[in-house]
């Protein structure tokens with residue numbers, strides 16, 4: 001819809017204006033820093049940062065109801081800059097001019113309700129939000145759209161040149177970073193560090209296809225992260241890991257969209273996310289808190305963070321109920337099918353601790369929960385989801401296994417509706433389905449395939465007497481013999497009934 005066709009009172013609100021004053025806040029010592037230079041950790045105490053709008057309260061002058069209208073009308077606009085995460089411009093990047101926004105088709109991913117079979121299996125009403133339908137096929141595009149839009153703004157306004165965007169990744173971060181960098185090619189180059197052999201072939205192919213310099217490092221993600229941190233501290237690079245607080249801002253769009261999808265009635269939801277580096281769960285909580293503060297939503301949804309038993313530091317931290325006794329210990333990860341979340345020392349842990357505290361202060365002690373599940377449960381759940389019409393990756397399966405367990409253990413009220421983050425597309429993690437179907441899991445994964453959940457192609461082999469099209473082109477009669485033979489085998493296999 002064109003701007004002049006919106007109701008007159010909405011026209012001045014639909015197009016965002018540049019406003020606000022953004023600063024980095026250190027979560028260790030509370031120091032504030034200007035955003036003119038890219039900063040990833042506090043120069044004083046080394047802790048991670050979040051971005052804060054010092055003029056946030058100006059947004060409260062607009063009633064929550066009006067904000068809802070603004071966001072809903074924006075959905076009808078075809079202005080590129082507002083079609084992605086910046087539909088929520090005021091909440092995540094109000095200082096970035098629309099012309100600097102990089103939009104590659106990210107965000108506004110579908111929310112797909114589960115069928116009756118799945119609802120019964122879980123014991124509650126559930127749906128998946130398919131973040132695998134983002135351009136690089138994972139939710140990471142949300143944060144990259146934000147980080148690269150801000151980078152683009154810096155390039156355009158401050159004449160920043162020769163930018164090298166760099167990140168360590170469990171696969172999807174690098175795919176997203178390389179994609180957004182490739183759009184800014186000529187001005188931004190990208191390099192990605194991957195743990196050798198610990199990303200799927202699809203995830204390796206993505207940054208290669210985008211033209212990034214791909215560097216494989218022995219070890220796991222936590223080891224890559226150490227190298228990339230050293231590089232960012234000692235060389236001039238733009239760090240695109242979730243240490244980069246702009247990533248968190250962009251990922252908040254997930255919560256805003258969930259709210260919008262449910263007409264801003266989110267008090268009865270349980271929002272479920274897998275936890276790896278913990279940027280996503282941080283952003284999800286931060287997003288709902290912001291909307292609550294503006295009166296866009298009038299209650300917070302419950303939040304459930306899910307971890308595999310093979311990479312569970314956040315779960316272990318919160319297992320201690322007594323706050324003063326909680327102590328964070330990194331864990332040594334074991335092989336996990338939820339490979340994108342296979343992280344033992346999450347960068348965003350200080351953010352999680354802060355956000356959980358804020359969230360529970362408003363939503364109550366029960367409003368944020370954590371659960372751990374086995375690798376077996378993750379695989380079985382992913383396959384089950386996809387047999388029921390979904391496109392969940394292993395981390396999406398992790399969400400499903402997690403909510404099922406949480407319902408069974410009364411951690412989440414079954415009267416809620418659960419929104420599960422299908423964080424990536426199933427195709428990215430096809431290797432794990434293959435391992436399951438062909439019984440090829442290495443013992444460390446601790447996954448034993450269940451026969452009924454396996455699937456394999458049925459190959460027709462032609463006896464010598466039947467003409468074979470693979471051997472060369474067939475005459476009409478030969479071809480007919482081939483079709484008849486194949487059809488009869490298929491009819492047998494599928495137990496088809498003959499017509500008439």
Ligand SMILES: *Cc1c(COP(=O)(O)O)cnc(C)c1O
Pocket residue numbers: 138139140172173242274275276277278279280281340341393395423424
């Ligand atoms: C990155 C990623 C995760 C983990 O998210 P964090 O923000 O690191 O906690 C989960 N699933 C997929 C598909 C991912 O790419």
Ligand SMILES: [Zn+2]
Pocket residue numbers: 026027028029030031042043044045046047
């Ligand atoms: Zn500090």
